[in-house]
Amino acid sequence: MSTDVIMSESDQPLTSKPLQNGHTQESRAAQNGHVNGMVEDSDLSEDDDMPLSQTARTKSEPATPKSRNLKRKKLQVESSSEDDTPLASSPAKSVAVSMPGALQATSIPAAMVKNGKLNGSTRNVQASSDEDDDKPIAPRNGPSNSKTRPPPRKRVKKESDQSDDDFEDQIPLAKKKQPTRTRRQKPDSDADGSSEDDKPVVKKAPVKKPAAKKVKDEEMSGSETPQPRAKTIKSKKEASAPTSPKKGKGKKKEETEEPDEEVYRWWEQGANNDGSEKWQTLEHNGVFFPPPYEPLPSYVKMKYNGDTVNLSPEAEEVATFYAKLIETDHGKDDTFNKNFFDDWLKILEKCPPRDGTKIRDFTRCDFRPMYEYFEEEKAKVKALTAAEKKEIRESKAKAEEKYTTCLLDGRKEKVGNFRVEPPGLFRGRGEHPKKGCLKFRVRPEDITINIGKDATIPVPNMPGKWKDIIHDQTVTWLACWTENVNGNYKYVFLAAGSSLKGQSDMLKFEKARELKSHVDRIRKDYNENLKNKVMGDRQRATAMYFIDRLALRAGNEKGEDEADTVGCCSLRCEHVTLEQPNFIIFDFLGKDSIRYYNRVAVDQQVFKNIRIFKEDKLDSDDLFDRVTTSGLNKHLQSYMKGLTAKVFRTYNASITFQQQLDEGTPEKGTVQEKLNAYNHANRMVAILCNHQRSVPKTHEQSMEKMKDKIRAFKYDRRKLRHVLFNMDAKYKKKKKYVDDESDLEDDWIAQHEDKLKEKEIEKAEKKFAKDNEKLVEEGKKEHNGSVLKERIADIEAEFKRLKKERGTEKASLKRERPAEKIEEAITKLDEKIKTSKLQMDDREAGKEVALGTSKINYLDPRITAAWCKTHDVPIEKIFSKTLLAKFPWAMEVDDEWKF
Incomplete structure (x- = not known):
C-alpha cells in the first residue's frame, strides 16, 4: 500500500513477510480480481475505528420511487441487531475489497461441535434465536400495574448523532479506581494476567520485622499472586516464570483499601435463551x-438582517444547537439546514421573539455571536487547572x-x-x-x-x-x-460487561460455531439451486451465494423518510453491473450509508443468473424481486434452528479470522511482529465486512511523528557508535557497526538537538519549582533563582558541546560507560528501531480500515484469547479494559481452542 509520507529507505516501514508460496498476505487477499479504491479524508481521528460514510451516490438513471415503493410496502421489514451498528461514520467515499473469498476461507472441514457443549463443558447451552438476546422484547400481557399499553417489540437502534x-x-x-484489598491465594494458584492498572495491591509475605510494607503485585513472588475471580490471559512464559521481590525505591504511603467485588461467573451455569x-x-x-437549559448571557444575541434578536428561552435553546455546528460539515449541508430551520420556525411560532422580530429567511440569520461565545467557553474549560478539572469530574460522578x-x-x-x-x-x-x-x-x-x-x-x-x-x-x-x-x-x-449481555454474546458466537456442522450441506443445496427452473428458488440461491461469499447483509426495506440504503435482498438493478467474462461490480450504499464497492469474480452460473434477473427491468427495479429477507431467513431455519443471514456474517468473519491467524502468525517472531499478523487478519475481516473509514486527517502528522521517533533512535545509536570507535578502532570493522545512519540530515540533527535542549530546560524548571515546594512544606528556605540559572547554563554548555561534535564522527558521554554496556544499548536501540518500523507499517496498512467493529461484534473473542496464550502475547495489547470486562467468559479457554 502506497503512502504520501516521503521517507528515506531506512525509514520505510517493514513490509509484510511472504507466505510459503511466495506471495504476501496482501497479495493473496487481492486475488479473484478484487480492487481496492481510494478514500477521501474525513474528520475521524486516528484512534477511532469508525467506518466511513458515503456522500451523494451517482445513479446511472433516476429511480422511479413510485413503482419501487409499491413493491416494498408488501415486504416485511426485518432489522439486524444492534451488533451490526458501526461505531460511527463520516461523509466520504470508500471502496470495499472482498476477502480471497469467504467460501474458500470457510470451506475448511471443521470438527463437529457437540450440541449443548461449550469449551468442553457438559453444561447445556441453548441456541439463540435469529436475533441476539440483547434485542428488546416487548412486555407480555399479564399482571402489572401499567396504565397504558406497553411499548411494542422493537429493536434498539443506537444513534451517535451528538456533537x-x-x-x-x-x-x-x-470515579477514580481505588486500590482494593484482595485475599491471598495458595502457592499453586494461577498467576494474574491483568494489566498494571488493574492489578490489586497486596501485602508481602510476613517476615520477622515490625511491619511489612505494601508493594504492587508485580513486585511480589509468584506464590503471593492473588487469584482473581475472572481470569485474564497471561502468556505461557509469564505464567511459568517465577518472579522475585524487588526493593522499592523510597517509602510507599499506606492506602485505604476496599474489598474487591467478586465477578459473577454466569458462564459456569449456562446461558438462558x-x-x-x-x-x-x-x-x-x-x-x-x-440539566435544564440555562439562558445565554444578555449580551450574547443572534442577529437577523444585521440586528440583534431577543429570543425566548425555548427558541434560544434550539438556536444554540445550530450555532455550535456552523463551522462543521453539518452547518454547510443544505438538507440539515432546511430541516433545522423548518423545525425552528415551529418553535418560533409558539414562542416568538420578545422584541417582535419576524424571522422568515434562513439566509438572514447570523448565529456567529453565539458560536463565538461557545468557543470562548471552550477555551476557559481548557485553561482550567488539573485540580479544577478533577473537582468538576468528581462532582458530576457523584451526581450520577x-x-x-x-x-x-x-x-x-x-x-x-x-x-x-x-x-x-x-x-x-x-x-x-x-x-x-x-x-x-x-x-x-x-x-x-x-x-x-x-x-x-x-x-x-x-x-x-x-x-x-x-x-x-x-x-x-x-x-x-x-x-x-x-x-x-x-x-x-x-x-x-454484565451477565445478561455476556450471555447474549456467547450464544451469538456459539450459534455461529454451530453453523460449521451445517454449512457444507447449505452450500451444496444453494449451488444446485442456481440452475433451478423455479425463478424464486434460483433468485434465493443466488442471494445466498452473495451472503455467504461476500458477507453481505440481508437488507431491509426502507420507507420514504429513511436513507436509501440496501442489502442483498433489496438490491436494485442499478447497483449491479456485469463485466465479461465473469465479473460483477457492486456499487451501493449499505448500512449507515457506507458505500459498498466491489469488483469480484463469480461462478459462471451466478453471472448468467444476474443477467437473466436484470432482463426487461428498469435500473430502479429490484434485482431479486421474488426474494424477501423474512422469506430467506425462514428458509435458512429449515437447515438449523435460529439460523439467519446475520449468523452467516458472524460465522464467515470468525472462521476467516481464525484461518488468517493460523496462516500468518510467525512462530518465532517478536511480539510486535505477531501483533502485526493479528492486525492484518483483523483487517482482512474488516474489508470482508466492509468496515471501512476514510484516511484520518491526522494520519500524515502521526506518521511524521513516528518517523522522527525512529530518527531519534538512530541519532542515539550514531552517538554510541562514535563513542565505541573512539574507545577502540576495531569496532569500525565489525559488521554490526559499520553502516552509518545515512538518513540523518544535518538540519534535522540541529532541530532535534534544539528540541532536546528545550525539553531539558523545561524539565529543570519543573524540578526547581517542585524542590522549592518541598522545601516550603518542610519549613526550609527556598532555593534562589541562581540555582536554576546554573542548571540551565550546564544544559546549554552540554548542547554546545554536542553542536561542536556534529560531523566530526567523535562523541563522548556525560558519564563514562564500559564498552559492553554501550554495545547492549546499541542492541536495544536496534530492537526499538525495528519495532517502530513494524508499527509504522501496521498503521499505514490500516489507515483506511476500521478494526473496532469486527473486533467487538463479529470476531469470537475466544479466538483472540487462545491465540494470545499460544503465541505468548499479552492480551492487554489487543483488548482494552472495556473489552476484557465485556468478554470475561472468553478469557478461560485453553491455548488449543479453535473456532
Missing part, C-alpha cells in the same frame, strides 16, 4: 436526565453515581446508557433525509420503567412522573421511551 461538545458533557465520568424469565428481582434508580449500577437478583451490575439523550439536532448517518431535525427534550412522562414488583419505584431527578411502571421479567431493559425524529424506541440496558 463532540455535547457528547463530552454526557460521557460517563467514572429460552424466552423464559431473565431475572427474579430487579432494583435500579431509573435514568439520569440532563446511583444511576450507574442496579441490583439484579441481588447482584450489583453496571448499567450501560443510563443517561437520557439531551435535546439537540438529529445528525443521522450519510444522506439521511431527516438530518437537522429537532430532537425534543425527553421528560419522565415519556419514559416507561421496568423494575421488580417489590422494588422501590425510583424518583426522577427532574419534576414529573413516569409514563408507566411495568414488571416484565422476560426482558432485559430497565427503561424505554420513543424518540420523536424517527419514532424509534430507545432502551436502557445493562453494561456490555
